[in-house]
Structures are given as C-alpha cells and as structure tokens.
Amino acid sequence: MPSKYVIQGGQTRRGCVRASGSKNAALPMMAAALLAKGVTVLRNVPDLSDVRLMAQILETLGCRVTLFPQPGVVAIDVHDEGPVAPPYELVSEMRASFCVLGPLLARRGEARVSQPGGCTLGERPVDLHVKGIAAIGSEVRFERGDVIANGRPTGGRVYLGGPMGPSVTGTANVMCAAALGSGITVIDQAACEPEIVNLADMLNLMGARVSGAGTSRLVVEGVAEMRPCTVDVIPDRIEAGTLLIAAAITRGDITVEHCDPDVMPALLDKFCEMGVPWEKLDATTMRVNCPGRARAADITTLPYPGFPTDLQSPLMALMCVSEGHAIVEEKIYPERFMHVPEYRRLGAEIRKQFNTCIVTGVERLQGAPVAATDLRAGAGLILLGLVAEGTTEVLKISHVDRGYENFHGKLGSLGAIVRRVDYAPMRRAGDRRAA
Numbered sequence: 001m002p003s004k005y006v007i008q009g010g011q012t013r014r015g016c017v018r019a020s021g022s023k024n025a026a027l028p029m030m031a032a033a034l035l036a037k038g039v040t041v042l043r044n045v046p047d048l049s050d051v052r053l054m055a056q057i058l059e060t061l062g063c064r065v066t067l068f069p070q071p072g073v074v075a076i077d078v079h080d081e082g083p084v085a086p087p088y089e090l091v092s093e094m095r096a097s098f099c100v101l102g103p104l105l106a107r108r109g110e111a112r113v114s115q116p117g118g119c120t121l122g123e124r125p126v127d128l129h130v131k132g133i134a135a136i137g138s139e140v141r142f143e144r145g146d147v148i149a150n151g152r153p154t155g156g157r158v159y160l161g162g163p164m165g166p167s168v169t170g171t172a173n174v175m176c177a178a179a180l181g182s183g184i185t186v187i188d189q190a191a192c193e194p195e196i197v198n199l200a201d202m203l204n205l206m207g208a209r210v211s212g213a214g215t216s217r218l219v220v221e222g223v224a225e226m227r228p229c230t231v232d233v234i235p236d237r238i239e240a241g242t243l244l245i246a247a248a249i250t251r252g253d254i255t256v257e258h259c260d261p262d263v264m265p266a267l268l269d270k271f272c273e274m275g276v277p278w279e280k281l282d283a284t285t286m287r288v289n290c291p292g293r294a295r296a297a298d299i300t301t302l303p304y305p306g307f308p309t310d311l312q313s314p315l316m317a318l319m320c321v322s323e324g325h326a327i328v329e330e331k332i333y334p335e336r337f338m339h340v341p342e343y344r345r346l347g348a349e350i351r352k353q354f355n356t357c358i359v360t361g362v363e364r365l366q367g368a369p370v371a372a373t374d375l376r377a378g379a380g381l382i383l384l385g386l387v388a389e390g391t392t393e394v395l396k397i398s399h400v401d402r403g404y405e406n407f408h409g410k411l412g413s414l415g416a417i418v419r420r421v422d423y424a425p426m427r428r429a430g431d432r433r434a435a
Contacts, residue, residue: 001422005394005408007385008417009367013252015414019240019259020046020405021072021233025195027096028172029202029233030054033076034061034103035179036206038228045074045233046405049398053094057086061100085112098126099169102176105138105149112148128167132158132174136185155183155222164332165303166191172199179208181222190218193304194263198234205229235259238310239404240286241267242379247288248276249318249383254414255287266307270315273297274322296324296361301332313339313380320348321387322361330355339377342370346384346392367392372399379404386416
C-alpha cells in the first residue's frame with residue numbers, strides 16, 4: 001500500500017539532527033565490493049530503498065549481503081564469482097545499478113548489464129561509460145538492450161567530459177574497471193565530487209593504486225589482486241543541505257551534526273547572498289539560525305564544486321517564499337523542472353521556459369495535495385509543506401524514500417508535524433469496470 005506525508009505547516013523548526021551517510025557514495029561503493037572475494041564492510045550506510053535494491057542486485061551476482069546488523073553497517077560477502085549479468089527486473093528500477101559494470105568486468109573479465117535508459121530527469125545515456133571502458137582496452141558492444149563488456153582492461157587514456165559535465169557514475173565505473181587492469185589508466189575530465197573521493201579511498205584500502213581523486217585528472221595504476229576492506233561512507237551533503245534549507249524556509253534554528261561543511265561551498269555561498277545566517281560549529285557540525293525572511297538569489301547548477309543539481313529543487317522551494325525574484329537555471333538535467341506545477345499548486349509563482357525558471361517570492365502559501373515527481377522534488381514539496389498554511393499532503397513519497405533516511409522522523413524531532421500515512425488510492429471508473 002502506498003504512503004503519503006501529511007504535513008501541518010506554519011511552525012518554526014528548532015533543534016539538532018544528525019545527517020545520514022551519503023546515498024550517492026554508498027551505492028557505487030557497494031558495487032565496488034565485487035572487486036575482491038571475501039567480506040567487505042561498509043559503515044555509515046543509510047537505510048534507503050535504493051540501498052536495499054542494490055543489495056538484491058549484489059545477491060544475484062554471488063554475494064551474501066547482511067543489511068544493518070548494527071545501525072549503518074552493511075556486510076557484503078562475495079562468495080561466488082561466476083554470475084556476470086544482474087536481472088533486468090532489478091536493474092531497470094535504479095540507474096545506479098549500472099555501477100556494477102566496471103567491477104564485474106575488472107574482476108570476472110565479463111559483464112552484461114542492461115542499459116538503464118531514461119528516468120524522471122530525462123534521458124541519461126551511458127555513452128561515456130561505454131566510451132571509457134572501450135578506451136582502456138576492453139571490448140564493448142550493445143546487444144538486445146544490454147551493454148556487454150569482455151576482457152580485463154589494459155589501461156589507456158580516457159576523456160569523460162560531456163554536454164552535462166563529467167559523469168559521476170561514468171568516472172566510478174572506469175575507475176573500478178581500471179583498478180584490476182594490467183596497465184595505467186589516465187582519466188581526464190573526471191568527476192570531482194566528494195563521493196568519487198570516497199570511492200577512491202575505498203579502492204586504495206582494497207589494494208588499488210588510485211591518485212588524483214577530487215581533481216579533474218585521475219590516475220589508476222592497475223594491480224593484480226585486491227582484498228576486502230572495512231570503510232566508512234561519507235556524510236550525505238545533499239541531505240545535510242536540505243535540512244539546513246529547512247531552517248531557512250521555516251525561519252528556524254537547526255543544527256546538523258555529522259556533516260562536512262567543507263563539501264558544501266556553493267550552498268553556503270548562496271546562503272550568504274540570501275542573507276541566511278550560518279555558522280560552522282566544528283569540523284562536522286553546521287547551524288543555520290534564520291529568524292527573518294531570506295532574499296532571493298539566482299542559481300545555476302553546475303558540476304562539483306558548483307551548485308549541485310540535487311539541491312536545485314529544495315533551494316527553489318526556499319526561493320518561493322523569499323523576498324524578490326530569482327532565476328534558476330538547470331545546466332545538468334534540463335528536464336529537472338517537473339516539480340514546478342506541483343509547487344504552483346501550493347501558491348508558488350514560477351514561470352518556466354526551457355531550462356530556466358523565474359521565481360517570484362510570495363509571503364504566503366496554501367496547503368494542498370501534491371505529488372513528488374522525483375527524489376529531490378519530493379524533498380522540496382515537503383519543505384514547502386512546512387511553511388504552507390493548513391495541511392499539505394505529499395503523495396508518491398517512494399521517491400523520497402530513495403534518498404532520505406527517516407525524513408519525517410528527523411523533521412519531527414525538530415518540531416515539525418509530519419505524519420506518514422498509508423492510503424488506498426482512488427480508482428478511476430475505467431479501472432473499476434476493468435476489474
């Protein structure tokens with residue numbers, strides 16, 4: 001039975017909350033466990049539907065996965081290195097599942113992974129993944145909807161720049177494939193995201209030789225063998241950013257623990273521009289205390305360290321109730337504005353043209369039923385529900401479950417009135433007749 005959030009708006013949020021581990025780091029790191037036989041242990045893993053789905057995929061590839069024997073712990077025991085083709089039924093549910101391609105190829109010499117196709121953010125092709133794998137000496141071909149790769153990599157030079165910037169999952173796949181290669185691989189225009197640094201650190205703990213992580217040039221010197229390891233997943237900078245935005249949008253006072261302020265430069269710079277007071281209490285703790293209305297500011301999404309596309313929807317929610325006008329330009333996923341009609345249902349004033357929106361801040365929003373169109377749009381709708389007058393119902397929160405661990409519980413600990421409710425969807429007359 002589907003669930004929805006029922007939110008009573010209008011209260012100021014105050015308190016302290018802990019950020020979970022990074023989903024965008026955990027998923028490729030789980031896939032990287034395939035590079036070594038034995039038990040790899042990841043700590044600080046968030047309990048999300050995407051993490052549980054990746055565990056199912058790994059189990060079809062010869063792994064025994066133990067989820068959360070202690071909070072945040074995932075143990076992956078690679079015991080059967082025969083399977084090379086995860087089932088389409090699972091791969092089709094999550095784009096990040098394509099991250100198993102590189103580890104399977106490197107360790108088992110072959111991989112057959114279904115093309116993930118498009119998603120709610122529009123078409124996101126895997127051409128950079130394929131280009132990168134082929135450039136380091138493996139044979140790659142397309143066959144009946146699958147990407148088939150054969151032959152362990154021998155090294156080479158790869159350029160991963162694309163029209164939407166460097167590919168994060170493409171960088172992860174090529175880096176993992178090259179780790180057990182027989183030569184040296186140089187990746188130019190590699191993704192610089194902190195999640196790639198986390199993955200590189202894990203690979204080095206396993207015996208790989210990866211240098212340059214966090215810069216646009218990665219160098220991977222192939223090794224003959226890798227070993228299991230125990231490694232920590234970094235805090236989720238997107239969840240931490242969303243919680244800090246919650247403080248600003250509700251004119252509250254929220255402290256976020258177990259985060260990394262140093263990997264959120266674009267958001268914190270935008271806070272300064274908007275007049276949102278923030279402070280770094282220590283190396284892993286941030287506070288936003290924002291008693292007044294924020295000022296609108298323009299946003300342009302860019303690859304890291306630019307403003308993250310994953311925070312575009314939540315920060316646009318803040319713009320909807322800020323003072324003035326803001327231009328929001330989406331340069332990573334131009335189709336990532338499907339939430340705009342849902343924001344308007346709550347009273348937001350937004351004009352959209354192609355990959356740009358003009359947001360005019362309003363003083364009041366009115367609660368209404370809305371539906372999440374993707375993960376981050378769902379977070380933005382929940383933020384708007386916190387300040388809308390009356391009751392807001394957010395449907396299709398399965399999107400939110402993919403990337404925010406116990407989101408309603410964390411907001412509730414800050415004083416929000418958010419209930420998670422199961423409901424039976426109304427059936428259309430045509431559906432009833434068909435039944």
